[in-house]
Amino acid sequence: MVPFDPHDWMGGSGWRDQRDQDCRKPEEISQEVIHRWLAGLALCLCFAALGPVTHLPLSLAGLLLLAALASIGLGLARGESPFSRHLTAWDEAAFSLTVSLGLWLWFAPAGSGAP
Numbered sequence: 001m002v003p004f005d006p007h008d009w010m011g012g013s014g015w016r017d018q019r020d021q022d023c024r025k026p027e028e029i030s031q032e033v034i035h036r037w038l039a040g041l042a043l044c045l046c047f048a049a050l051g052p053v054t055h056l057p058l059s060l061a062g063l064l065l066l067a068a069l070a071s072i073g074l075g076l077a078r079g080e081s082p083f084s085r086h087l088t089a090w091d092e093a094a095f096s097l098t099v100s101l102g103l104w105l106w107f108a109p110a111g112s113g114a115p
Contacts, residue, residue: 026084026085026086027086029086029087030086030087033086033087033088033089033091033092034087036092037092037095037096040067040071040092040096041064041067041096041099044060044063044064044067045060047059047063048060048063057103057106057107058103058104058107058108060100060103061099061100061101061103061104061107062100064096064097064099064100064103065096065097065100067096068092068093068094068096068097068100069093071089071090071092071093071096072089072090072093074089074092075088075089075090075092075093
């Protein structure tokens with residue numbers, strides 16, 4: 001990692017070049033994405049557990065939806081391709097949306113008119 005150098009901020013050894021030339025293996029990057037998603041899932045579960053137990057699944061689904069939106073923003077900010085060889089923030093968003101939709105479909109009241 002190159003420390004920030006205010007005298008060479010337009011030079012060729014900045015943080016943008018390191019981001020574009022990620023020399024890690026695709027398996028390491030995918031493992032990092034999985035760990036980040038599991039940490040986000042645990043955090044959402046902790047916040048969902050603060051409410052009533054009867055609302056836990058639907059509040060977890062809502063928090064996972066927000067986590068998916070944050071992952072989409074991260075993917076856009078990083079400029080990641082959704083079709084990479086390794087897992088990216090886009091895959092993280094897809095995981096969160098899948099679990100959120102599954103929770104919503106499983107635990108939503110039948111007559112609530114919810115999608």
